[in-house]
Amino acid sequence: MEATIAGCAELGVPGIGLWRDQVAELGVARTAILARAAGLEVTSLCRGGFFNAPDWFDDNRRAIDEAAELGAPVLVLVSGGLPEGSRDVDGARRAVGDAVGRLVPHAQSAGVRLAIEPLHPMFAADRCVVATLGQALDLAEPYPSSAVGVCVDTYHLWWDDQVWAQLARAGAAGRIACFQVADWITPLPEGVLLGRGLPGTGCVELRRFREAVDATGYTGPIEVEVFHEDVWSRPGGEVLKETIERYVEHVL
Amino acid sequence: MEATIAGCAELGVPGIGLWRDQVAELGVARTAILARAAGLEVTSLCRGGFFNAPDWFDDNRRAIDEAAELGAPVLVLVSGGLPEGSRDVDGARRAVGDAVGRLVPHAQSAGVRLAIEPLHPMFAADRCVVATLGQALDLAEPYPSSAVGVCVDTYHLWWDDQVWAQLARAGAAGRIACFQVADWITPLPEGVLLGRGLPGTGCVELRRFREAVDATGYTGPIEVEVFHEDVWSRPGGEVLKETIERYVEHVL
Numbered sequence: 001m002e003a004t005i006a007g008c009a010e011l012g013v014p015g016i017g018l019w020r021d022q023v024a025e026l027g028v029a030r031t032a033i034l035a036r037a038a039g040l041e042v043t044s045l046c047r048g049g050f051f052n053a054p055d056w057f058d059d060n061r062r063a064i065d066e067a068a069e070l071g072a073p074v075l076v077l078v079s080g081g082l083p084e085g086s087r088d089v090d091g092a093r094r095a096v097g098d099a100v101g102r103l104v105p106h107a108q109s110a111g112v113r114l115a116i117e118p119l120h121p122m123f124a125a126d127r128c129v130v131a132t133l134g135q136a137l138d139l140a141e142p143y144p145s146s147a148v149g150v151c152v153d154t155y156h157l158w159w160d161d162q163v164w165a166q167l168a169r170a171g172a173a174g175r176i177a178c179f180q181v182a183d184w185i186t187p188l189p190e191g192v193l194l195g196r197g198l199p200g201t202g203c204v205e206l207r208r209f210r211e212a213v214d215a216t217g218y219t220g221p222i223e224v225e226v227f228h229e230d231v232w233s234r235p236g237g238e239v240l241k242e243t244i245e246r247y248v249e250h251v252l
Numbered sequence: 253m254e255a256t257i258a259g260c261a262e263l264g265v266p267g268i269g270l271w272r273d274q275v276a277e278l279g280v281a282r283t284a285i286l287a288r289a290a291g292l293e294v295t296s297l298c299r300g301g302f303f304n305a306p307d308w309f310d311d312n313r314r315a316i317d318e319a320a321e322l323g324a325p326v327l328v329l330v331s332g333g334l335p336e337g338s339r340d341v342d343g344a345r346r347a348v349g350d351a352v353g354r355l356v357p358h359a360q361s362a363g364v365r366l367a368i369e370p371l372h373p374m375f376a377a378d379r380c381v382v383a384t385l386g387q388a389l390d391l392a393e394p395y396p397s398s399a400v401g402v403c404v405d406t407y408h409l410w411w412d413d414q415v416w417a418q419l420a421r422a423g424a425a426g427r428i429a430c431f432q433v434a435d436w437i438t439p440l441p442e443g444v445l446l447g448r449g450l451p452g453t454g455c456v457e458l459r460r461f462r463e464a465v466d467a468t469g470y471t472g473p474i475e476v477e478v479f480h481e482d483v484w485s486r487p488g489g490e491v492l493k494e495t496i497e498r499y500v501e502h503v504l
Contacts, residue, residue, distance in 0.1 A: 087455045089411065122374040124411035125455045126438045131411050159341065159376035159383050186378040190442040203339045203377045 001026045005038050007240045015041035017180075017223040018070060020063060032070045043221040044115070044151075044178050045072040049128075050080035051099040052092070060099075061106050068110040074177045075107070076115045076151050081126040092129040097139040104147045115177035116140055117151035120159075122192050133157055133166040140175055149177025152213060153225070155196050158184055158204040164212055171216020179213050180225045181206055181251055194227045198243060200250035210251050222251065253278045257290050259492050267293035269432070269475040270322060272315060284322045295473040296367070296403075296430050297324040301380075302332035303351040304344070312351075313358050320362040326429050327359070328367045328403050333378040344381040349391040356399045367429035368392055369403035372411075374444050385409055385418040392427055401429025404465060405477070407436055407448050410456040416464055423468020431465050432477045433458055433503055446479045450495060452502035462503050474503065 001022050008016050016035065023031045023045070035042050048063040050056060060077075067075045079096040082089060100114060107114050118136040119128035130136050136150040150170055157163045170176050183202030188195045199206055210222065224243050231239055253274050260268050268287065275283045275297070287294050300315040302308060312329075319327045331348040334341060352366060359366050370388040371380035382388050388402040402422055409415045422428050435454030440447045451458055462474065476495050483491055 082455050087457045089455075089457075090413070093413070120373065121411040122372065122440065122444070125436055132413075135413060159373040161342070161345070161384075161387060184377055187443045188374065188440070191439045192374070192444060203334050203341070205339050205341070 001031060002034060003236055004240075005034050005040055007237055008040055009038035011240060011244060013040070013240075013244065015043040015221050015223075017044040017046060017221075017225065018042055018072065019046045020066065023066065023070065028066050028069050035070070041221070042070045042072040043223055044074040044076055045070060046076045047078045047117075048075045048103075048114070049077035049117075051096055052080045052083045056080075056099065057102065060103050064103065064107050064110045064112045067112040072112070074113050074115050074149070074151075076117050076178055078117055078119060079128045079130045081124065081129060089124065089129055093135060093139065096130060097142065100139060100148060101143060104143050108147050113146065113177050114148045115151040116148065117153060117178070118156055119153075120156040122188075127193075132160055133163055133170065137166060137170055137173070137175060141173075145174040149175045151178035151180060152176055152209075153180040153182070154204050154206055154209045155180075155182040155184055155225075158209070167212045167216060171213075171218065176213060176216060176218045176220070178223070179218060179220065180223045181209070181247075182224065182226050183250075185228075189229070194229055196225065196227045198226050198231060198239075199224060199246040201246075206250045207252075222247075224251075253283060254286060255488055256492075257286050257292055259489055260292055261290035263492060263496060265292070265492075265496070267295040267473050267475075269296040269298060269473075269477065270294055270324065271298045272318065275318065275322065280318050280321050287322070293473070294322045294324040295475055296326040296328055297322060298328045299330045299369075300327045300355075300366070301329035301369075303348055304332045304335045308332075308351065309354065312355050316355065316359050316362045316364045319364040324364070326365050326367050326401070326403075328369050328430055330369055330371060331380045331382045333376065333381060341376065341381055345387060345391065348382060349394065352391060352400060353395060356395050360399050365398065365429050366400045367403040368400065369405060369430070370408055371405075372408040374440075379445075384412055385415055385422065389418060389422055389425070389427060393425075397426040401427045403430035403432060404428055404461075405432040405434070406456050406458055406461045407432075407434040407477075410436060410461070419464045419468060423465075423470065428465060428468060428470045428472070430475070431470060431472065432475045433461065433499075434476065434478050435502075437480075441481070446481055448477065448479045450478055450483060450491075451476060451498040453498075458502045459504075474499075476503075
């Protein structure tokens with residue numbers, strides 16, 4: 001965390017999205033101080049959600065508090081998969097909507113916006129029953145857009161021919177709370193979690209996404225979010241430089 | 253192939269969907285004779301498609317001829333992924349529609365129906381740009397339903413909240429040419445191809461699918477199609493018996 005914050009500051013990256021587990025290692029207060037001292041905006045906190053965990057309510061309230069303390073305007077929500085032994089994906093999605101609703105008052109009072117993130121359908125069983133931008137927007141709809149938005153992630157959405165219409169819908173409703181980019185590379189690794197590629201290494205039309213999100217009037221941050229053992233095994237500074245170059249070449 | 257045909261006949265399975273590579277090992281003529289002698293209907297041939305291969309046109313015409321010789325009424329088409337180096341998924345889908353159209357005359361004269369199969373979106377880059385039932389139906393639409401239908405496969409479609417409406421659309425247009433069932437189990441294996449589970453081992457609402465397909469008026473065969481190393485490593489006869497039991501319990 002310390003090296004990443006220092007590296008971002010050194011290379012002129014204006015903001016950083018943080019993950020709770022890494023924040024927890026350094027401590028919320030210390031992370032907040034470090035980021036502020038480096039002049040770095042904390043753009044989002046990942047993640048809340050996993051609404052079928054027994055302690056989801058308290059844990060998500062804590063996540064909202066952590067986001068507030070970090071100065072992150074957005075808490076990203078990954079819904080969790082089907083409850084153990086269940087096949088009722090429709091019911092699981094409805095339960096996500098209800099759970100988000102129960103978090104809204106605390107999020108509003110903390111000044112943190114909740115962002116429902118649709119994950120790629122390959123995660124629908126075990127990680128996130130919300131699998132399309134359309135589904136995420138349906139779930140957000142009952143709540144004020146200032147309290148509940150969506151997270152647009154190119155890795156999860158690129159295959160969907162409906163995504164362009166849904167981006168326009170999201171923009172018109174003021175629902176885009178977070179915009180993340182990663183590329184799709186194959187073959188997918190076992191478990192498929194750590195397959196996200198650096199911008200330009202895969203097949204996603206990243207610039208088309210950026211332009212479509214721009215066209216909705218979104219002016220917030222764009223986060224590059226990559227998980228891949230090959231990337232993680234390299235020196236962080238080198239990865240950061242390459243990420244910036246690739247971002248400029250393939251996203252901007 | 254010989255053992256499978258004999259096993260199906262022995263256990264009263266009325267039909268079998270065949271794969272081209274396995275048919276090729278035994279020979280098309282000999283496979284046709286064996287199936288006929290066993291009283292087994294050949295329900296479909298998998299697979300044509302892969303329309304970005306250089307020889308796709310000739311190879312698909314051969315696949316149509318093989319289906320006709322086997323007495324299979326349906327050739328399943330898996331479109332193939334993005335062309336090498338391309339990011340144009342919209343263009344790739346359009347090209348699939350055009351390629352299917354170029355095969356229609358030969359398929360019609362051979363009496364073989366083409367079935368466009370949407371594969372799960374995790375295959376969209378490298379195996380099948382057609383990722384939803386809605387997309388498959390859009391591509392089939394310009395052609396007569398007697399010539400071009402779709403293949404409904406529970407493994408690929410279960411996560412999609414639009415699938416029920418699209419099944420009704422497919423039924424109303426007489427487009428369901430093939431119905432395949434498999435279950436979704438996790439974690440997904442590396443490369444994600446061989447992750448299909450026996451009915452009832454995963455999270456798919458198989459009976460809901462069967463009832464929805466029934467409700468469209470479809471009266472054709474239901475194929476259980478499972479790829480998994482754990483299944484393949486077991487004795488075939490044992491797997492066949494379990495498949496029948498699971499089919500009766502979870503699909504019928």
